[in-house]
Every structure is written in C-alpha cells, then in structure tokens.
Amino acid sequence: MLKLDGIEVVYGGAVLVLRGLSIEVPEGRIVALLGANGAGKSTTLKSVSGLLASEGGKVTRGSIRFDGKEIAGCAPEELVSRGIFHVMEGRRVFEDLSVEENLACGGYRRTDRSGMRADLEMVYDFFPRLRERRRQQAGYLSGGEQQMLAIGRGLMAAPRLMLLDEPSLGIAPLLVQEIFRLIERINRERGTTILLVEQNANIALGIAHHAFLMEGGRAVLDGPAESLRSSDEVRQFYLGFSDHGGKKNYREMKAEIRRTHGGEVNDGIA
Amino acid sequence: MDFTFLLQLLINGLVVGSIYALVATGFVIIHKSTGALNLAQGEFLMVGAYVCLYAMTTFRLPFAAAFPLTLAFTALLGVLIERVVLRPLLGSPVISVIMVTLGLAGLLRSGLQFFFGTDTRAFPELFPSAPVMLGVVPVSQGYIWSVAGVTVLLTALGLFFRYSRAGLALRATASNQQTALSMGISVKRMFALSWCIAAVVSAIGGVLLGAIRGGIDMSLGHMGLKVLPVVILGGLDSVPGAIVGGLFIGVVENLTGGYLDPLLGGGVKEVVPYIVLVLILMVRPSGLFGRKKVDRV
Numbered sequence: 230m231l232k233l234d235g236i237e238v239v240y241g242g243a244v245l246v247l248r249g250l251s252i253e254v255p256e257g258r259i260v261a262l263l264g265a266n267g268a269g270k271s272t273t274l275k276s277v278s279g280l281l282a283s284e285g286g287k288v289t290r291g292s293i294r295f296d297g298k299e300i301a302g303c304a305p306e307e308l309v310s311r312g313i314f315h316v317m318e319g320r321r322v323f324e325d326l327s328v329e330e331n332l333a334c335g336g337y338r339r340t341d342r343s344g345m346r347a348d349l350e351m352v353y354d355f356f357p358r359l360r361e362r363r364r365q366q367a368g369y370l371s372g373g374e375q376q377m378l379a380i381g382r383g384l385m386a387a388p389r390l391m392l393l394d395e396p397s398l399g400i401a402p403l404l405v406q407e408i409f410r411l412i413e414r415i416n417r418e419r420g421t422t423i424l425l426v427e428q429n430a431n432i433a434l435g436i437a438h439h440a441f442l443m444e445g446g447r448a449v450l451d452g453p454a455e456s457l458r459s460s461d462e463v464r465q466f467y468l469g470f471s472d473h474g475g476k477k478n479y480r481e482m483k484a485e486i487r488r489t490h491g492g493e494v495n496d497g498i499a
Numbered sequence: 500m501d502f503t504f505l506l507q508l509l510i511n512g513l514v515v516g517s518i519y520a521l522v523a524t525g526f527v528i529i530h531k532s533t534g535a536l537n538l539a540q541g542e543f544l545m546v547g548a549y550v551c552l553y554a555m556t557t558f559r560l561p562f563a564a565a566f567p568l569t570l571a572f573t574a575l576l577g578v579l580i581e582r583v584v585l586r587p588l589l590g591s592p593v594i595s596v597i598m599v600t601l602g603l604a605g606l607l608r609s610g611l612q613f614f615f616g617t618d619t620r621a622f623p624e625l626f627p628s629a630p631v632m633l634g635v636v637p638v639s640q641g642y643i644w645s646v647a648g649v650t651v652l653l654t655a656l657g658l659f660f661r662y663s664r665a666g667l668a669l670r671a672t673a674s675n676q677q678t679a680l681s682m683g684i685s686v687k688r689m690f691a692l693s694w695c696i697a698a699v700v701s702a703i704g705g706v707l708l709g710a711i712r713g714g715i716d717m718s719l720g721h722m723g724l725k726v727l728p729v730v731i732l733g734g735l736d737s738v739p740g741a742i743v744g745g746l747f748i749g750v751v752e753n754l755t756g757g758y759l760d761p762l763l764g765g766g767v768k769e770v771v772p773y774i775v776l777v778l779i780l781m782v783r784p785s786g787l788f789g790r791k792k793v794d795r796v
C-alpha cells in the first residue's frame with residue numbers, strides 16, 4: 230500500500246535527516262517504526278503525510294508511493310482526501326475548540342454526513358470518556374484524554390492509512406495498554422492500515438505485524454514483529470543498554486536473529 | 500442635566516461604536532487566524548463606501564444592486580491582497596507584516612484619492628430622512644437601520660463561525676496551524692477567507708457610515724485609526740471584545756464630545772479613548788476579553 234524507496238529528506242535546505250530510507254507498509258497491517266530519539270521517525274511520517282513542507286523540509290531524493298502513485302510533495306489536504314491521516318506527536322488538540330468540534334475537524338475532508346455521524350458514535354464507543362466531555366473545551370482534558378481525542382480525530386477521518394506518532398507519549402502505563410489495545414482493534418475491526426512510531430518497543434512489537442528499526446535516517450533492520458520481539462538483543466540495542474558501539478552491536482544482533490529465526494530478517498542497508 | 504441630550508449622545512455613540520465594532524471585528528478575524536496585524540482595516544471601510552457610491556452614482560444602479568456588487572468587489576479585493584501581498588510574507592517577522600499593511604493602507608488611500616478626489620461626495624439617500632421618536636428622543640431612521648444591520652451581520656458571523664464547516668476550519672486554523680494542516684484543512688485558503696471576510700465586513704461598515712453621514716470624504720479613514728484602541732481594549736483576538744470595545748469607545752467618545760469639549764475646548768473627544776485605554780490596560784494588560792490561554796502541561 231505504502232512504499233518508501235530510498236528517500237532523502239532535508240530540512241531548511243541544509244540538514245540531511247533521512248538518508249536513503251526504504252520501508253514498506255502492506256495493506257491491512259500494523260507496521261512499527263522504532264528507533265532512538267532523532268533517528269528520523271517523525272520526519273518519515275511527515276514526509277508521507279505532506280506536513281514536511283510547512284516545517285521547511287523537503288524530500289530531495291527517492292520515491293514515496295501510495296497505491297502505486299507517487300505522493301512525495303503532495304499537499305496535506307490532498308493526501309487526507311486520498312485516505313492518509315497523520316496523528317502527530319504530542320497530542321495536539323485544538324485547545325479552544327470543544328471535544329466534539331475537534332472530532333468534527335478530523336472529518337473535515339469527508340462528504341458522507343451519515344458515515345461521519347456513525348463514526349462519531351463509534352469514537353464515543355471506543356472512548357466513553359470523550360462522550361462524557363463532548364462539550365468541554367479540549368484544552369482542559371487530561372493528557373491521556375487528549376491523546377484519545379487525537380486518535381479519535383484520526384478515526385473520524387476514516388483513513389485507509391493511519392500514521393500514529395508516539396501515542397504513548399507521557400501517558401500512564403495502564404492507559405498505554407488500553408490505547409494499544411484500541412489501535413489493534415481499529416486495525417482489526419476497520420481494516421485500517423497503521424504505520425506506528427513508538428518509543429516503547431516492547432508494546433509496539435506486541436501489536437505490530439512487522440517492524441523497522443531506524444538509525445541515522447535509514448532503516449537498518451526489519452522483520453516480523455514476533456521475531457524482533459523475542460530477541461532480547463533487539464530491545465537491548467534499541468534501548469541502548471548495551472555498551473558496544475551501535476553498528477557492531479546491530480550486526481551481532483542481526484546474526485543472532487538469523488541464527489534463531491532463519492533468514493527472515495532483511496537488512497535495510499545491505 | 501438634560502436627559503434627552505444624554506440619550507442623544509448615547510445613541511450617537513452606539514451607532515458610531517457599532518461601526519467601530521464591525522471594523523474591529525475584521526481586524527480581529529485576520530489577527531486570530533493569520534497572526535497578521537492589519538493596519539489597512541480602515542481603508543477597507545473607505546473602499547466599501549466609495550465603491551458603493553460609485554456604483555450608485557456613476558453606474559446609476561439601485562442600492563439593491565450596488566450593495567451586492569460592493570460586497571463582491573471587496574471580497575475579491577481581500578482575497579487578492581492576501582494572495583499577492585501577504586502570502587509571500589508567510590513566516591516573516593510580525594513587524595514586516597505590519598509595515599506592509601501600513602504601506603497597503605497608504606496605497607489604497609491614494610488610489611481612492613486618485614479616482615475620487617478629495618472633495619466630499621454626497622451619498623445617495625438610502626433611508627427616509629424623517630426621524631422616528633424613540634420615547635422622547637428623535638432618532639434618524641438611518642441610525643436604526645445601521646444598528647440593525649450591524650446586529651444582523653455580527654449575529655450571522657457568529658453563527659458562521661460556530662456552526663459552518665468553513666467557520667470551524669477557520670477556528671481550527673486560529674487554534675493551531677500545523678494541526679489544522681494535518682486535518683486536511685487548507686490553511687492558505689483559510690488565510691484568504693479571513694482577509695475576504697475582514698474586507699467585506701469593513702466595507703459594509705463603510706456603506707452604513709456613508710449612508711448615515713450623507714456624504715463621504717477622505718476623513719472616513721479616521722475610523723480606521725480608532726480600530727487600534729478598540730481592539731487593544733477588547734483583546735486582540737476576541738470578537739466579543741471587538742464588539743464591546745467598539746461600542747464602549749463610541750459611547751465614551753460621544754459623551755466626552757458632548758460634555759467636555761464645550762468646557763475644555765475641542766479635541767478632548769479625540770484624546771479620551773486613548774486615556775481610557777491606558778487606564779484599562781493598567782488593570783487588565785491583555786484587554787477586556789484578552790485570550791485566556793489554556794495553560795496546562
């Protein structure tokens with residue numbers, strides 16, 4: 230469904246952030262994008278959703294294909310219309326708007342009013358707390374409720390591909406569990422394809438089908454989520470507990486995964 | 500003290516104030532959604548008055564045709580100005596945007612002067628001249644129509660912002676541009692729309708002012724100067740603030756003009772709004788209705 234092929238992204242005409250990133254997201258799947266701070270995960274999502282331009286970024290090389298069509302450089306409103314919705318990092322709700330108005334904004338590009346009404350009910354069923362606070366100003370919601378609202382707004386867009394940037398950011402562990410179960414449900418019940426960026430590798434790998442590990446602006450490793458999850462080294466590597474140098478450690482780990490899972494792991498940089 | 504005189508001053512104040520409120524509302528809409536401070540807001544008012552006058556006198560159109568034409572013209576002008584003048588400045592410092600709107604004000608004003616000259620031009624009579632009695636006070640029908648017009652317009656604007664899809668998108672853009680973009684809202688279009696609304700609203704103020712004054716000249720632009728005290732008083736990004744501020748300044752101005760000017764000599768009327776402004780800002784630095792920013796982490 231979505232295929233990024235060797236893309237490079239530059240901010241402000243000078244800072245090269247993505248350096249030949251290639252990832253693929255098959256229809257109907259949950260794909261996790263993992264990596265340390267500054268690896269370029271959010272930038273990757275922004276280059277897919279077209280939000281890069283408003284931050285002075287640009288895709289300077291490679292291709293981004295959605296349903297086989299090139300979308301690099303498309304305006305965000307067009308991409309939303311085509312079915313890509315980006316739930317940005319840091320639960321950015323419209324603070325001065327009510328909860329329900331925020332949700333209505335999520336459906337801004339839709340034209341099927343009856344579908345929107347049904348989806349509003351569905352969002353409220355997913356998040357009963359939002360229903361209770363529907364008339365309340367969104368700025369006064371708790372952090373967790375704001376995250377629910379941000380995801381609910383994404384649901385209101387009824388996208389085919391949802392880009393989720395760190396839905397667990399600043400949220401209590403119990404609620405994180407709840408939110409991830411919901412993401413899984415959204416994928417299963419609505420068939421929404423999901424590209425998920427997450428710091429919490431463990432929980433992300435718990436719901437993802439496939440995962441990519443990013444480092445320095447490219448994917449250095451990818452494989453089925455289970456195989457990455459069952460490898461302690463992945464988590465060690467990812468969380469940076471190891472005292473080896475990054476590259477060496479990652480090569481060791483790849484070898485380790487190959488040994489245990491037999492060649493399922495692809496190398497992004499070959 | 501003559502009670503009728505007081506009432507007369509109050510009514511005059513409310514009428515002029517309601518037009519201040521319109522112009523200030525335009526200013527606030529632009530500032531809220533685009534962050535720009537538009538110092539050419541008063542010139543939009545002049546353009547409205549002159550275009551309507553021109554359509555009625557030179558083209559001999561009836562008001563019912565001239566008015567929509569004026570609206571269409573100013574709507575287009577607003578969009579054009581956003582597109583050609585403001586859009587290239589996206590991301591520039593606020594001060595450069597202010598300077599540019601100041602230049603724009605000068606440009607519009609000299610354009611009007613060039614086309615229409617500096618003489619006072621009679622505005623066709625839109626309302627019957629016989630006053631009606633409001634209790635003991637005779638009030639000209641133009642005043643009543645004007646206040647009714649402003650009320651209807653502001654109510655319509657309020658409903659538009661609250662319930663329409665475009666109104667929601669405008670408020671979302673005002674709240675957070677990047678997030679609005681991520682919803683698929685075209686922020687550029689919203690900017691154009693705010694300039695369009697601001698221009699049209701002020702132009703309507705200009706037409707009303709022309710009609711109640713009976714004549715227009717370059718001094719109409721003075722209305723624009725009042726916009727600053729009004730919006731600073733009301734809070735830069737509050738539409739209710741702009742309305743209350745407009746009415747308030749209108750009334751204060753007329754009361755001081757009626758009672759103090761004869762005692763202290765002319766000119767007090769011009770100064771008092773600023774004195775009131777300073778006093779209020781000392782108590783409420785962000786204006787009467789200044790945005791209570793949601794503060795949480």
Ligand SMILES: Nc1ncnc2c1ncn2[C@@H]1O[C@H](COP(=O)(O)OP(=O)(O)OP(=O)(O)O)[C@@H](O)[C@H]1O
Binds near residue numbers: 268272
């Ligand atoms: N608008 C911008 N202008 C310039 N540089 C930027 C911009 N946005 C991000 N960067 C840089 O790009 C790099 C990658 O940023 P990005 O936000 O994509 O990282 P991330 O993987 O999402 O990190 P985190 O886990 O901390 O969210 C960082 O070094 C950052 O400083």
Ligand SMILES: [Mg+2]
Binds near residue numbers: 270272394
């Ligand atoms: Mg990030």
